[in-house]
Structures are given as C-alpha cells and as structure tokens.
Amino acid sequence: MVNLDVILKYKYNVSELFVSIQGEGTRAGLPCFFVRLHGCELRCRWCDTPYALDLKERATIISGEDILNKIRSSGIKFVTITGGEPLNQRAVLPLMKYLCENDFTVVLETNGHLDISEVDKKVIKIMDLKCPGSKMEKFNNYKNIEYLDKKDEIKFVIADQADYNWAKNKIYELNLQKYVGTILFSPVWKECDPAQLSEWILKDNLPVRLNLQLHKYIWGPDKRGV
Numbered sequence: 291m292v293n294l295d296v297i298l299k300y301k302y303n304v305s306e307l308f309v310s311i312q313g314e315g316t317r318a319g320l321p322c323f324f325v326r327l328h329g330c331e332l333r334c335r336w337c338d339t340p341y342a343l344d345l346k347e348r349a350t351i352i353s354g355e356d357i358l359n360k361i362r363s364s365g366i367k368f369v370t371i372t373g374g375e376p377l378n379q380r381a382v383l384p385l386m387k388y389l390c391e392n393d394f395t396v397v398l399e400t401n402g403h404l405d406i407s408e409v410d411k412k413v414i415k416i417m418d419l420k421c422p423g424s425k426m427e428k429f430n431n432y433k434n435i436e437y438l439d440k441k442d443e444i445k446f447v448i449a450d451q452a453d454y455n456w457a458k459n460k461i462y463e464l465n466l467q468k469y470v471g472t473i474l475f476s477p478v479w480k481e482c483d484p485a486q487l488s489e490w491i492l493k494d495n496l497p498v499r500l501n502l503q504l505h506k507y508i509w510g511p512d513k514r515g516v
C-alpha cells in the first residue's frame with residue numbers, strides 16, 4: 291500500500307490538469323481526467339505539446355494533495371497521466387499506484403525512453419516507439435518492451451511511408467504482438483493522410499489499430515486543455 295501522507299506532500303511540476311474526452315488508444319471517446327506533467331528530454335519534430343517540454347522550466351508546482359483533490363472532485367474514475375514525459379518526475383510512480391489502489395483506471399502515456407520497470411502493474415501503459423521521422427529514434431529503449439503486457443499498447447506515430455515501413459518491420463522483428471494487446475498507428479497531423487495510412491495497413495493486413503487523435507477532430511489541433 292502507498293503511504294497517502296507521503297504523496298500528499300510531494301510536489302509535481304504540472305503543465306495542465308483538465309477533464310476531456312480521451313482522444314487516443316483503445317479508450318478513445320471516454321471522459322477522462324488528464325494530468326499533464328511538465329518536462330520532456332526529447333524533441334520530436336512533430337511534437338504537439340511544445341509548451342510542456344522545457345525540463346528546467348517550473349510550469350506550475352502543485353502538491354499531490356491538490357492533484358488528488360481535483361481528480362476526486364471531477365467525479366471521473368479514469369485518469370490519464372501524460373506530458374511532456376511523466377516519468378521524469380519519479381514521484382508520479384506512487385501517485386499512479388495510489389490511484390490504482392483506489393479503483394481508478396490509470397493510463398500512462400510515455401515516450402518509452404525512460405525505464406518503465408517500476409510502474410505499477412495495474413497501470414495501463416501506452417508506450418511510444420519513435421519512428422525515424424520523429425528524429426528521436428535513437429532514444430528508443432527497447433528493454434522496456436519486456437515490462438509491457440497484454441493490457442498495454444505500443445504507439446507508432448507515422449509521418450510518411452518510410453516511417454510506416456520502419457514500424458511494420460519493428461512489429462515482426464521485435465515480435466511486439468507477443469507483448470502487448472494493441473499496436474497503434476497514428477498519422478502525424480497534416481503530414482500523413484489517414485486515408486493513405488489506412489490503405490497501407492489494409493494492403494499489408496497489419497495487426498494494428500488506426501489511431502486518430504479524436505480531440506483534434508473535435509476541437510482543432512491547437513486547442514489546449516482538451
């Protein structure tokens with residue numbers, strides 16, 4: 291059991307807290323409470339949260355107590371921890387564990403660069419494998435794949451056909467279906483046509499799920515807090 295008193299006193303560097311519709315993954319469409327933690331060591335060429343990256347910047351420092359109060363008062367039992375890269379702040383580990391112990395469904399969205407072995411087993415991990423088009427491929431930490439299981443999801447963000455072919459090869463080379471229940475192929479907004487990506491997937495009969503970012507279709511690509 292996590293010691294609640296300890297979590298209440300932790301401080302988190304938070305980019306934003308908000309309620310919205312989960313736009314990605316197998317839970318797309320569900321009302322969700324989002325905790326976007328600030329800071330990321332990567333710089334994906336197409337990153338859609340550039341305001342949440344600078345590791346040295348203190349966005350808003352919020353106590354664990356305030357975060358938990360806001361989650362509880364939302365009345366929502368589905369929480370997504372995202373970023374930036376949440377695992378830069380190790381205090382997120384007990385926070386996620388506490389939420390799992392208290393019957394919240396918790397999703398962690400992680401860039402896959404940092405060690406995920408200490409993430410609570412009940413947390414649903416959506417882990418990126420960075421394609422070459424991101425310019426961050428060298429940061430993929432393939433050892434993390436061993437710590438994924440069938441409730442987890444691996445996400446490839448696809449910019450072009452070269453990314454598509456790279457991701458397709460990785461599925462078979464790393465035997466990804468053995469580890470996770472879902473493999474997501476997500477087109478880069480305004481760069482990779484979803485219809486074209488769908489055609490490639492269907493032609494190759496790939497065992498993946500097309501992952502459109504629902505929130506961008508609903509509210510547009512630049513709106514924050516959704």
Ligand code: SF4
Nearest residue numbers: 330332334337374401
């Ligand atoms: S890992 Fe995520 S938050 Fe970090 S730069 Fe890439 S897309 Fe942005």
